[in-house]
Amino acid sequence: MQQTGILVPHEPAPQTVQISDLPVKVHEIERNTGSYTSSGSGTVGFRTAKYLKEEWYQNSFARYHQAFADRDHSEHDRHVSKEIAAKTEELCRRTQQDSSRKAGERLQDIHFWKSELQREIEDLMAETDLMLAQKLRLERALDATEVPFSIARDNLQCRERRQPPDLVRDDVELELLKEAELIRNIQELLKRTIMQAVNQIKLNRDHKEICEMDYSDKVETYNIDEMCARYNNKSTNIQFHPHSTKFEDSAYTPETWAKFTHDNIYRAEREKMASVNLRLLINNILNDTAEDLRLQCDVVNLAFTRRCEEMEDTKLKLEYHLHKILKEIKDQENNISSLKQAIRDKEIPLKVAQTRLYQRAQRPSVDLCRDTAQFRLTSEVEELNTSLEVLKKKLLESEQVLRNLEDTRMTLEKDISIKANSLFIDKQKCMAHRAHYPTVIRLAGYQ
Template identity: 75%
Template sequence: MAQSDVLLTKQPAPQTVPACELPPKLYDVARNTGAHTSAGLATAGFRAAKYLVDEWFQNSYASYHQAFADRDQSERQRHESRQLAAETGALAQRTQEDSTRKVGERLQDMHCWKSELQREVGELVAETDLMLAQKQRLERALDATGVPFSIATDNLQCRERRQHPDLVRDYVEVELLKEAELIRNIQELLKRTIMQAVNQIRMNREHKELCEMNWCDKVEAYNIDETCARYNNQSTEVQFHPHSTKFEESASTPETWARFTQENLQRAERERLASFNLRGLIDGILRDTSEDLRLQCDSVNLAFGRRLEELEDARHKLEHHLNKTLREIADQEHNIAELKQAIRDKEVPLKVAQTRLYQRSQRPNVELCRDTAQFRLVSEVEELNRSLSALKEKLLEAEQSLRNLEDTRMSLEKDVAVKTNSIFIDSQKCMTRRAHYPTVLRLAGYQ
C-alpha cells in the first residue's frame, strides 16, 4: 500500500456481534484518489460500517472449526457414556448379587440366635414355675410361724407391762425371749428367703423378657431382611431413599450384635443355675426350722410352774413393805407440818427486826448513827434469815422425802398389781394358749 493511503483506527464493535467474533485489529480502508479528496477527509478517524472479506472468511473458518470440535467431543462422550453404562450396569449387578448373598448369610445367623433364645426362654419358664412352687411353700411355713410367734409375743407383751420391780429376767422370761428370738430369726430367715425367691423369680422373668425382646427384635429384623432379600430390579415397591445410606450413631457392629445376644444367653443361664441352687437351699431351711421350734416350745412350758411360786412369794413381801411405807408417809407428813409451823413462827420476829431497821433508817442528819442497837438489829435479822433458810431447806428435804415415799408407795402398789396380773397371765392365759402350738409338718410348710 502507498504512503498516501490513509490509515484509520478501528472503532469498537457494536454490542450485537456474530457468535464467533474475531479479535479486533487495525486494517486498511479504501484507497484515496488524491491528496485532498473529500471522501478521505470525511472518513478520517472513524470505523467502517462493514467487515472485510478476509474477516468474513476467518469468521466462517472459526465456525467450521468450532462445529468440528463440538462433534468430536460429543462422539467421545457418547462412546465413554456407553462404556460407563455397561461397566456400571455390570458392577451394579455384581454388587446386588453380593448384597443378596450377604443378606442371606445374615438370615442364617439370625435364625440360629433365634432358636437359642427360644430354647432359653422355655427353660426359664419351667424354672420359674418350680421356683414359684417353692415360694408358696415358704409362704405357708411363714404363715405357720404366726401362731407360736403370737403366743410368745403375747406372753412377752403381758410380762413387759410390769414395772421395774417386776421386770426381771426370770426363767420364763429367758425361755420366752429365746423362743421369740428363735421365731423372729426364723421368720426373718423365711422372709429373706422369700425375698430371694421373689428376686430370683423377678430376675428369671426379666431375663426371659430380655430374651423375648431380643427374640422379637430378631424376628422383626429377620422379616425385614427376608423382604429385602426378595427385592430385585423388577420389584414394584422399591423407591428412592436418598438419606438411607447414612449410618445411625446408635447402630451396632456385627461383633457387638453377636456379643449382645451371647451375653443375654449367658446371663439367663446364670440366673437359671442360681434359681436351681436356691430351690435346694429352701428345702434345707424348712426342714431345720420346723424342728427347732418344737424343741423350744417344751423348754418354755417347764419354766412357768417354777416362776409362779416365786411371784406369790414376791407379792407377799411387797405388801409387807407397802404397809411400812404407808406408816412412814404419815410420820413424814406430820414432820412437814411441824417444819412449816416453825417457819411461820420465825416470820413475825423477822418482821419486827426489819421494821425497826427501816424506822431507824429515817433518823435525821447526824442522828443516823451506827450504834450498838443498829448492829444488834442487823445481826438479829441475819440470824433469823439463817434460821429460816435452814428450816426451809429441811422442809424441802422433808417434802422431797415425802415425794420419794409417795413414789415408792405408788411403785409398790403398782408392783403388787403387776405381780397379781402376772400370776393371772402365767397361770391362766399363757399356759392355755401354748396348748395350740402347731405341728412340725405345718411348720415345714406341707399343710
C-alpha cells in the first residue's frame, strides 16, 4: 500500500512477544559516507547523524511489540488481580463470619457463666436472708430464755423464805435447780450458735461479693463482646488500631477463665450448702431447746402441784388434829374443874370427920374409949385423905396433860401457819409467776 509516496508495512497479527525478543536499539550514528552521501557545500547543515530506515521500522515494530506486551501483561495482571480480589474478598467474608460466629459462641459462654453467677448471687442473697431470719430467731429465743430463768431464780428465792420444818430440799427445789441449769446451758448454746450464724452470714456476703465482682466483669465483657459482634463493614465507628493484635501479658486462657468462675461458683455453692446445713441445725436446736424447756417446766409444775397437794393434805390433817386438841383441851379443862370440885367436896367431909374426932377426943375419963365410932371416924379420915391425895395427884397429872395439850395446840397452830405460808409461797407466788412462762413458739424464736 502506498500513501504519499511512503510504503507502510502491514501490521502483523498479534502474538505473544517476549520482551527479550524485541530488537535492540542501535545507538551508533550512521556516517554520511558512501556513493549516495552528499558532501558538498550545499548540504551544509544536513550532515547530522540520523537513524537508518531499517532502524526506524525496527523501532516502530519494537514500539508495537512493547505496547502489545504491556497490554497483555496488564490484562493478565487485571485478571490475576480480580482473582486475588475475589479470593481475598471471600477469605475476608469467611474470616469475618467465622470471627462473628466465634464472638457469638463467646457471648454464649459469657452469658452462661453470667447467668450462673447471677443465679448463685440470687441464691446467696436468699440464703443470707434466711440465715438472718434464723439469727433473729436465735436472738429472740435467747431473749425469751431470760423470762424462765428469772422465774426459776425467783421461785428459788421465794422458797428460801419458807420456815422450818418446811424449809426442805424437796423435789420442787431439785427440779427448779435442774431448770435453772438447763436454761443456762441453753443460753450458752444459743450464744455459740449466734456466733456461728454471724460468721456464716459474713462468709455468705464475702462470697456473694466475689461473685458480684466476677458478674460485673462478665457484664462488662458481655457488653464489649456484644458491641464487637454488632460491628460490620457498614459501621461508622470503626477505625484502624495497628497494635490491637498484640496479646496482653496478663491475659488468661479460656480454660483458666472458665476455671476461675467455676471455682468462684463452687466455693459460693459450698458456703451456701454450709449455710443451709447450719440453718437446719439452728432450726433443730431451737425446736429441741424450746421442747426441753417446756418439758422441764411441766416437770417443775407437776412437782409444785404434788408438793402443794401434800402440804394441803398435811395442813388439813393438822387442822383436824388441832380441832380434836381444842376439844380435848376443853374437856380436860372441864375435867380439871371437876377434880378441883371433887377435892373441894372432900374437904368438908374431912373437916366434919376431923372435927368429930377432935370433939370426941375431949371426952372425960373412961368415956375416952376406942369404940366403933372412933374406929370408923379414923378410917373415914384416912379414906378421905387418901381420896384427896389421889384427886390432887390426878389434878396435877391432868394439869400437866392440859399443858401438854396447850403446847401441842401451839405447835399445831404454828405448823398450820407454816404450812399456810409454804402454800402461799408455792401456790400464790411461785405457781402464779410460772403462769407467765413463755410458750413453745416464743421459745423457738418465732415471736
